Amino acid sequence: MAGRVLPSLPQYRKDGVTRRICATVHLHDDLARDIDRDLTGDRLTAIGLTLGINFVAVARHARVAVRRRAALDRQLAVLGALFLASLLVALWSLLAGGASLVLLAVYGPLGVLVVTWALVHHTQARARDAAQQVFRGADRPETLVPPIEQAAETRLHELKRSNVLPYADETALVNPFVGSGKRLQEREVIWGPMDVSEPAEGPGGTKLPITDFDAIDLHTYVARHMEGISGLDGLRTRNRLYVLGSNAYLLPELVPDRAGRPNPHVPKQLVQAGLQRPGAGMRTHLCLERVGEGGRLIVSMYLRAILARPSLSWEVAAYAIPPLEARFHAVDTLPLARFDRWWSLVKYATGHTWSELSGAPGRMLERSRWRHDNDRALRKLRRKIKNQHVIVDYGAATSLREQYGDWDQAGYAERMDALDYLVRLQQGVLTATERFLKDHNVDTSSFDNAQKIITQNYHVNTVNGPSIFGAGGTIQQNSGPQGGGPQGAQGGGGKPAPKP
Known part of the structure; x- marks a missing residue:
């Protein structure tokens, strides 16, 4: 019955993935360190797509x-020095035999351990409180903590509407769509070719004049109408220029300073040029992104219209990113009851007191060494760029969202959503193409024949081929070459510039 009124079921938060990551960085120091370096550290390589x-x-x-x-760690280093000093005093007092010194020797190291225990307990409590606040609170995550450097925040804001992405040279043999996850179909495909040179018949059997169009017009039409045609509310569409990382310097608008990082935006005309007439390692694709409930799943389809008259073809690739890996769900199980929370913190502090105390100098040294090595490598590479005209790979190798996805966390609902989004996107592209051709008075008989073949083959490959669904629709492990490793904060590897 139309207009039926039903109660609202609980929904995932739209920013659920952002909140999980923000909460988990408070619980995992290594994750916080890696993300801080990736997003705000000095670098020459591009940062992957935000993807929700x-x-x-x-x-x-x-x-x-x-x-x-x-x-x-600074506080623990001081306590560690006091601990060593108290041990030396204890040794000396035992040799000297002074009663007062013996008492000091006994209680000195013990007192340092007690203070360390209390400090570890307090810091862990603060970290858990911060994680709970961002994960369960109503306030927007970014308002709960102080801002970082304005320049860094401006760059991160701009990434949300990026229309260009340099991709790392190492991924060029696989695909340019770095950070988009695992292929949903067996392989990238070409739909077509379809003859678009024959005019459609009008009233009385007369031939209608074909309205002139190009690939840019087709991309624009599909982008504007795909959400309504596919029924995928919130579908994000954008033409994006993908550039081979080592060729990025050829576009001054992309890399205005060869010793700096690439821009997230280039003029619209360059994006259109990458579709009409691709450049050296530069092609424009129409990117369709559908974020699932709460951001748990992301399905992306990449299209490129190849219009070589009299034929039209579509280059098509589809990818999916699974839910976050298991450690991002630890915030769900943090104890909330007063006694349970107290006892959990006591156990944590007791089990980590000695490792925290003894490991503080090493952690401080590691951070200092990494900063020194990273800064030195970047200075050296920038000197080579300036003095030797070395070519740098400015491309991103992955995305933060792909990096921490895990198909083992995807259940039946996520698998079916991925399949549903894929089928809707596939059919939506075909429907939009057909309507576009009819609007431009093109005879669609060749398109109709191609569509039958496309629909039949595409479904078979998706469900039964070696995709993430596997045989029988089971999820396979995400072991593709584009998964896993962290985005390096350092600049891309250099190689000598070719001679003209």
Whole structure:
């Protein structure tokens, strides 16, 4: 019955993935360190697509967690020095035999351990409170912590509407769509060719004049109408220029300073040029992104219209990113009851007191060494760019969202959603193409024949081929070459410029 009134079921938060990441950086120091370096550190390589994540919020929470860890290590280093001093006094008192010194020797190291225990307990309690606040609170995640450097936040804001992405040279043999997850179909495909040179018949059997169009017009039409045709509310569409990382310097609008990072935007005309007439390692694709409930799943389809008259073809690739890996769900199980929370913190502090105390100098040294090595490598590479005209790979190798996805966390609902989104996107592209051709008075008989073949083959490959669904629709492990490793904060590897 139309207009039926039903109760509302609980829904996932739209920013659920952002909140999980913001909460988890407070609980995992290594994660906070890596994300802080990736998003705000000095670098020459591009940062991968945001894909539904609020990078500003994540960067702010990662910075707070990094600073909390650094402050704790400084305090622990002082306590460690006091502990060693008290042990030396204990040894000397035993040799000297002074009663008062013996008491000091006994209680000195013990007192340091008690203070360390209390400090570890307090810091962990603060970290858990911060994680609970961002995960369960009503306030926007970015408002709960102080901002970071304005320049860094501006760059992260701009990434949300990026229309260009340099991709790392190492991914060029696989695909340019870095950070988009695992292929949903067996392989990238070409739909067509379809003859678009024959005019459609009008009233009385007369031939209608074909309205002139190009690939840019077709991309624009599909982008504008795909959400309504596919029924995928919230579908994000954008033409994006993909550039081979080592060729990025050829576009001054993309890399205005060869010793700096690439821009997230280029003029619209360059994006259109990459579709009409691709450049050296530069092609424009129409990117369709559908974020599932709460951001748990992301399905992306990449299209490129190849209009070589009299034929039209579609280059098509589809990818999916699964839910976050298991450690991002630890915030769900943090104890909330007063006694349970107290006992959990007591056990944590007791089990980590000695490792925290003894490991503080090593952690401080590691951070200092990494900063020194990273800064030195970047200075060296920038000198080579300036003096030797070395070519740098500016491309991104992955995305933060892909990096921490895990198909083992995808259940039946996520698998079926991925399949549903894929089928809707596939059919939506075909429907939009057919309507576009009819609007431009093109005879669609060739398109109709191609569509039958496309629909039949595409469904078979998706369900039964070696895709993420596997044989029988079971999820396979995400072991593709584009998964896993962290985005390096360092600049891309250099190689000598070719001679003209």
